Amino acid sequence: MGMFERDTDIYKDRDALREDYQPEELVGRDDELRAYQTALQPVVNGEQPNNIFLYGKTGVGKTAATNYLLSHLKEDVKQYEDIDFDLVFFNCDGLTSSYQIATRLVNELRDDSNQISTTGYPRSSVYEMLWEELDDVGGTILIVLDEIDHVKDDSILYQLPRARANENLTKAKTGIIGISNDFSFRDDLSPKVKSSLCEQEIHFPAYDAGDLQQILTERADVAFYNGVLDDAVIPLCAAYGAKDAGDARQSIDLLMKAGDLARDGDTEIVVEKHVERGRRDLERGRIEEGINGLTQHGHLVLYALLTLDLENETPVRSRDVRPRYTRFVERAGRDPLVPRRMRDHLSELAMLGLISVTERNEGRRGGTYREYNLDMNASLILNALDDILENVGIHESVNQYFNADDEFEEEPALSDFS
Template structure:
């Protein structure tokens, strides 16, 4: 028995589960379904309720199923329905960030296969591991630092890869990561970031939401877009961008005469914001 032919117009959720169950029973034994970044599922409740109950509900008879969910969001389980929590009877395993020694071992293993002999200083590997450990403590970041450092050395015809290449790589990787997150924001959130970037470049921050609104309207119009019509909408976006870590927010209280209000400024390099917005506009 082979997997059923995938229909040209796709499968409904029920059809997809039925096919998965047929394959589980065909293979038999115990299956572990691993969902990396499980918090990104649009409807995690359905999947996490359906699979663990498959045998009890008679969908499979010759197999057993378990689910492993991987997430960096420690609050994810709080979003699950009570029914799903009862179904899972979950056990949480917390994985701490890698330290510099562990990251260095990983990088040495990769470099041994990806880089020709003597093309990378051992100190550069240690530098990449230490920088990644200080920041997020994850392997992909350390690998990015080493990869970009090697690319920089190759572009300039230099060998071996040194600490200086890794330092330059850190700046490039950080800029790339921030730029990607900016691109992920909505159109008007990006216009607001561009507006604050302009204000910050000209030394006009921290700025109140009304001041940001005026600059934002000019930015939106320059991109041939209709600005959001109310200050409340702008303030909602400012609050969201603050929560996401893009902005610093300063609370001001002028008493009975001036009232209480917030002022905002970017919590990242305005040059990255403006460069990213220019690139997005050029490719729009």
């Protein structure tokens, strides 16, 4: 008998719980799919495509709905001989400028032997290459830009929708589908871009617990053998997903983690304890991944806010985080960042979901300002801040998380920190 044997007790098709799985039907998105289908109708009619802007929080079905409808659209247009349809789809994560988007588009449209460098060209030259490639393809071309809010300038979002009107394109009819987790991104666009990019807007609200139960049941029917899931498992995974801003991806990940724990434990049924343990493991992993990607100053800002939170000083303004951050930085042998750069780190922590931020407006006299609060379990954050604790020492507010034998006990308590 070999070292590895196939498991046959829990999963029938585990891949049905993976992010790239495309279900046959989308649950809880009837209104959004109808609006989306209507917005895509000009493609089938051989007309200039609409520019479509989808927004909603992570895990609410924007990308899934796009994949679902576009896969149907690609098949359905084949019956019309006068429609030449192409699709370009990529995620903008890691791309921050219109220049990078344009070079990526050129390379997507060219074969592997004719790629261009991502640097070194004037932007106007890259746009010329893009128009040439699009016209060479010709017909109707939909360009899907997922996580479009990563792009910091909106030049490409102005140029593409107007390329035909500006006579940069003569053969190709292009449409943009922009997908964003951040609706405020739309507000930051220039009016001329907003009017074209957001021609058709579709908002995807958070799923409620009932929607999530339907989604999980549909996936579970494909993924697990009959009778493997205890009756409480799907409602519990759905409840946690509803609590986490209606995020279907988190609910599905949690169901898969619970299944994995049951399989690893060589049990025949997935029960509540697997869900509870799976939630702790996933949360720890998310926190560690987010914190590990930060710079040392990001760690120091987070440690400063954590200690203030444990002293019940939060919510707190950045100017009140600064004294403690500065003392921690000096203890680590570094120079403190200027206040604006320190605030940038607070914004990054909020974007990662480690802390929350609230806008306050006290009118003409007080003006507007932001207050920050810790959003995560303190012990999980401390586990990911080992290096900082070693360099800076253990603040008295976190002593409760360390026993007498802890390796950091010899570090002096930082009780003098204000």
